[in-house]
Amino acid sequence: xxxxxxxxxxxxxxxxxxxxxxxxxxxxxxxxxxxxxxxxxxxxxxxxxxxxxxxxxxxxxxxxxxxxxxxxxxxxxxxxxxxxxxxxxxxxxxxxxxxxxxxxxxxxxxxxxxxxxxxxxxxxxxxxxxxxxxxxxxxxxxxxxxxxxxxxxxxxxxxxxxxxxxxxxxxxxxxxxxxxxxxxxxxxxxxxxxxxxxxxxxxxxxxxxxxxxxxxxxxxxxxxxxxxxxxxxxxxxxxxxxxxxxxxxxxxxxxxxxxxxxxxxxxxxxxxxxxxxxxxxxxxxxxxxxxxxxxxxxxxxxxxxxxxxxxxxxxxxxxxxxxxx
Amino acid sequence: xxxxxxxxxxxxxxxxxxxxxxxxxxxxxxxxxxxxxxxxxxxxxxxxxxxxxxxxxxxxxxxxxxxxxxxxxxxxxxxxxxxxxxxxxxxxxxxxxxxxxxxxxxxxxxxxxxxxxxxxxxxxxxxxxxxxxxxxxxxxxxxxxxxxxxxxxxxxxxxxxxxxxxxxxxxxxxxxxxxxxxxxxxxxxxxxxxxxxxxxxxxxxxxxxxxxxxxxxxxxxxxxxxxxxxxxxxxxxxxxxxxxxxxxxxxxxxxxxxxxxxxxxxxxxxxxxxxxxxxxxxxxxxxxxxxxxxxxxxxxxxxxxxxxxxxxxxxxxxxxxxxxx
Numbered sequence: 001x002x003x004x005x006x007x008x009x010x011x012x013x014x015x016x017x018x019x020x021x022x023x024x025x026x027x028x029x030x031x032x033x034x035x036x037x038x039x040x041x042x043x044x045x046x047x048x049x050x051x052x053x054x055x056x057x058x059x060x061x062x063x064x065x066x067x068x069x070x071x072x073x074x075x076x077x078x079x080x081x082x083x084x085x086x087x088x089x090x091x092x093x094x095x096x097x098x099x100x101x102x103x104x105x106x107x108x109x110x111x112x113x114x115x116x117x118x119x120x121x122x123x124x125x126x127x128x129x130x131x132x133x134x135x136x137x138x139x140x141x142x143x144x145x146x147x148x149x150x151x152x153x154x155x156x157x158x159x160x161x162x163x164x165x166x167x168x169x170x171x172x173x174x175x176x177x178x179x180x181x182x183x184x185x186x187x188x189x190x191x192x193x194x195x196x197x198x199x200x201x202x203x204x205x206x207x208x209x210x211x212x213x214x215x216x217x218x219x220x221x222x223x224x225x226x227x228x229x230x231x232x233x234x235x236x237x238x239x240x241x242x243x244x245x246x247x248x249x250x251x252x253x254x255x256x257x258x259x260x261x262x263x264x265x266x267x268x269x270x271x272x273x274x275x276x277x278x279x280x281x282x283x284x285x286x287x288x289x290x291x292x293x294x295x296x297x298x299x300x301x302x303x304x305x306x307x308x309x310x311x312x313x314x315x316x317x318x319x320x321x322x323x324x325x
Numbered sequence: 326x327x328x329x330x331x332x333x334x335x336x337x338x339x340x341x342x343x344x345x346x347x348x349x350x351x352x353x354x355x356x357x358x359x360x361x362x363x364x365x366x367x368x369x370x371x372x373x374x375x376x377x378x379x380x381x382x383x384x385x386x387x388x389x390x391x392x393x394x395x396x397x398x399x400x401x402x403x404x405x406x407x408x409x410x411x412x413x414x415x416x417x418x419x420x421x422x423x424x425x426x427x428x429x430x431x432x433x434x435x436x437x438x439x440x441x442x443x444x445x446x447x448x449x450x451x452x453x454x455x456x457x458x459x460x461x462x463x464x465x466x467x468x469x470x471x472x473x474x475x476x477x478x479x480x481x482x483x484x485x486x487x488x489x490x491x492x493x494x495x496x497x498x499x500x501x502x503x504x505x506x507x508x509x510x511x512x513x514x515x516x517x518x519x520x521x522x523x524x525x526x527x528x529x530x531x532x533x534x535x536x537x538x539x540x541x542x543x544x545x546x547x548x549x550x551x552x553x554x555x556x557x558x559x560x561x562x563x564x565x566x567x568x569x570x571x572x573x574x575x576x577x578x579x580x581x582x583x584x585x586x587x588x589x590x591x592x593x594x595x596x597x598x599x600x601x602x603x604x605x606x607x608x609x610x611x612x613x614x615x616x617x618x619x620x621x622x623x624x625x626x627x628x629x630x631x632x633x634x635x636x637x638x639x640x641x642x643x644x645x646x647x648x649x650x
Contacts, residue, residue: 064401072518072572072598076389076401105430108445119444120433120473123456131448131456131470145456148445193397197541216522220541247397273397 015224020173022201023166032160032171036099036178039158043097044182054185054314056096057175059192060084061103063165067199067218074164075220079193081106083276083303087189088157089147090307096187097156099175101168103192104161109151110144113299118144165195169226176234184318186238188230189310191269193245198223227263239314241267245276256283267313269306277302282309340549345498347526348491357485357496361424361503364483368422369507379510379639381421382500384517385409386428388490392524392543399489400545404518406431408601408628412514413482414472415632421512422481424500426493428517429486434476435469438624443469490520494551501559509643511563513555514635516594518570523548552588564639566592570601581608592638594631602627607634 026032043055061084062077085107088098092109100109114137115121122141123131133141151157160175162168179186197220231240242265246252249272256270260283270281280302282289291309294300351357368380386409387402410432413423417434425434439462440446447466448456458466476482485500487493504511522545556565567590571577574597581595585608595606605627607614616634619625 067400068572072403072570073520074401074403075392076399078397078399111445114444119439119447120436120470122444123448123470124474125467125471126455130451131458131466133456141456142450145445145448146450195398215547216545218543218545220543222540245397247393 012224012228016226016229018200019224020170023170024201026167026170029170029174033174033178035158035160036175039097039099039155040178040181042155044185054096054187055099055179055182056091056187056189057099057101057172057179058084058088058091058189059101059168059172059194060088061106062193063103063168063195064163065165065195065198065220069201075195075197077193077195079103079106081108082112084189084191085109086112086301086303087191087307090303091189091311092151092156094307094311096311098151098158099179100157100159101171101175101192102159102161104163108148108159109157110148112301113140114144165198165223166201168192168194169223172226172230173234176230176238179238180235183237184239184321186235187310187314188235188238188240188242190227190240190242195223197221225263227259227265231264239317240265241269241310244268244270245273246270247273253281253283253288256281260285266317267310280306282306284313337549337553341551341554343525344549345495348495349526351492351495354495354499358499358503360483360485361500364422364424364480365503365506367480369510379421379512380424380504380507381416381512381514382424382426382497382504383409383413383416383514384426384493384497384519385413386431387518388428388493388520389488390490390520390523390545394526400520400522402518402520404428404431406433407437409514409516410434411437411626411628412516412632415628416514416636417476417481419632419636421636423476423483424504425482425484426496426500426517427484427486429488433473433484434482435473437626438465439469490523490548491526493517493519494548497551497555498559501555501563504563505560508562509564509646511560512635512639513560513563513565513567515552515565515567520548522546550588552584552590556589564642565590566594566635569593569595570598571595572598578606578608578613581606585610591642592635605631607631609638 040055043053060079061081062079065075067073067075081102084100084102086109088100088109091098111118118137118141122134122137124134126132152159160171162171176188199218199220227240227242242259242263244252244256244259246255252270252272256268259265260268266284268283270283277293279290279292282291289309291302291306293302294305365380368378385404386406387404390400392398392400406427409425409427411434413425413434416423427433436443443462443466447459447462449459451457477484485496487496501513524543524545552565552567567584567588569577569581569584571580577595577597581593584590585593591609593608595608602618604615604617607616614634616627616631618627619630
């Protein structure tokens with residue numbers, strides 16, 4: 001049994017090394033690194049002075065898998081990013097600083113109660129530089145713009161966009177290595193919909209795949225599971241929450257339990273595609289807690305009680321550890 | 326030779342019927358149909374009175390191909406929608422009414438010179454309902470909001486969003502059948518990046534494809550070519566322009582010529598991925614005209630001269646036909 005485990009873990013390490021070695025290099029990694037280090041340094045003071053002393057990395061939206069090197073086609077994982085954006089707001093309210101690692105173009109924090117295309121839909125011009133917000137959107141729009149600006153300017157919200165699975169995993173690794181300095185005060189809230197399969201960069205077609213000659217057969221290989229290495233090597237003391245989304249309710253909790261054990265998560269949040277905005281189940285090694293949206297209010301969401309519960313669990317985790325410095 | 330052609334065309338008709346029969350039904354088709362008919366009726370008056378007498382359907386952005394019926398994963402075709410959005414502005418300037426069939430979330434007309442995320446980035450609040458546009462964006466933002474509103478309110482711009490290949494082709498068919506009333510005054514400017522391959526709805530996994538058991542093999546079949554049937558049946562007199570995008574310059578013009586002949590397009594616009602914002606080639610049965618962006622101006626784009634050229638060619642086409650009532 002031990003030898004099987006050992007073999008499996010060795011295979012995974014080789015797969016992970018090969019994934020990162022073969023990935024196209026991250027474009028702005030120096031800048032991202034600088035911003036990250038500043039953000040972590042700023043928010044690692046032990047208490048008070050308007051800074052946070054807990055930092056959460058919220059991942060949000062789906063990753064893409066390019067099918068061609070000069071990318072025209074790719075496989076995408078559907079996710080509006082609503083959960084990550086909304087959770088970011090509640091984490092800020094709960095006193096966390098947030099690194100928001102999000103898919104370009106998905107939902108942004110503070111924009112939940114605003115129409116699609118707000119830029120074109122919400123404003124009217126009164127003169128050359130004064131725009132009037134249409135009455136029905138006024139409060140939501142003002143709150144969105146002001147709260148968003150305040151969080152960014154006060155150094156409590158760092159937004160980092162990604163598109164491909166290669167960018168996502170490289171950035172997650174950078175963030176985790178940087179957040180490792182925070183020890184158990186760091187949290188990962190991994191709500192992004194990460195591709196399970198990818199086409200290795202080397203085996204990818206350089207040019208656009210041509211149509212016109214019958215069906216297209218594709219072989220995708222599994223993306224190596226990074227959660228285990230995040231827990232074991234990148235940030236071993238950080239509090240880790242991952243998500244399990246299934247469309248088939250029957251296998252959902254079973255898969256959540258498996259993920260908890262396999263990747264040594266502290267929490268797995270289980271959610272089913274059709275009911276995910278109403279209910280989630282918080283799965284830990286000894287509990288399964290159903291969390292519901294407050295149905296007595298129209299504008300409530302399930303992220304509000306979920307983040308309260310998770311912040312509490314993170315507090316309990318911190319209290320359970322031997323006192324640090 | 327004739328019998329081969331005949332067989333091929335029969336196969337295509339069966340494929341097209343089967344594609345539409347198996348597609349999930351369009352959700353808001355009654356509403357779309359009403360809006361379309363009103364728009365066409367409004368813009369088919371022969372001249373004057375502020376209405377257009379030429380209508381172009383501009384398609385824009387990429388289509389998705391769902392890989393699961395309860396869609397979590399899909400294949401996407403990359404397209405920012407920049408060309409379609411920008412072309413829509415120039416068509417409006419040239420006196421066309423525009424049906425803008427666009428992928429949700431892609432570029433919108435009048436928003437070209439505005440930063441990403443303008444809603445959160447461009448405004449500051451002065452009081453509860455007055456927002457001030459930041460100086461450096463003031464002119465672009467005001468122009469965007471005012472011109473967009475004017476075009477929609479004057480009934481010259483109808484925006485119809487799609488996401489999947491199923492939605493796109495069903496809506497294109499509805500538009501074409503409705504635009505057929507305009508005869509040669511209708512134009513199709515098919516700039517959308519349409520998937521070449523899809524997974525037929527019936528053969529699609531109902532639930533999320535499970536990872537954890539080795540590589541994933543997928544077989545995609547070709548999307549039936551709708552251009553031929555658009556030309557032949559849906560709107561035989563409309564002026565049709567399609568696009569050919571390749572990453573490999575060597576095969577680009579050859580493929581453009583083939584598309585021109587095979588689908589009986591009036592024009593194929595050939596563009597290469599890396600230079601598509603600087604140069605395109607307008608291919609007709611007897612010409613290949615290179616069109617360049619005006620490099621003496623920073624804010625120029627290739628769509629400006631392209632739409633002028635195409636509107637002129639459409640005029641020539643109209644003049645060449647036997648006089649209609």
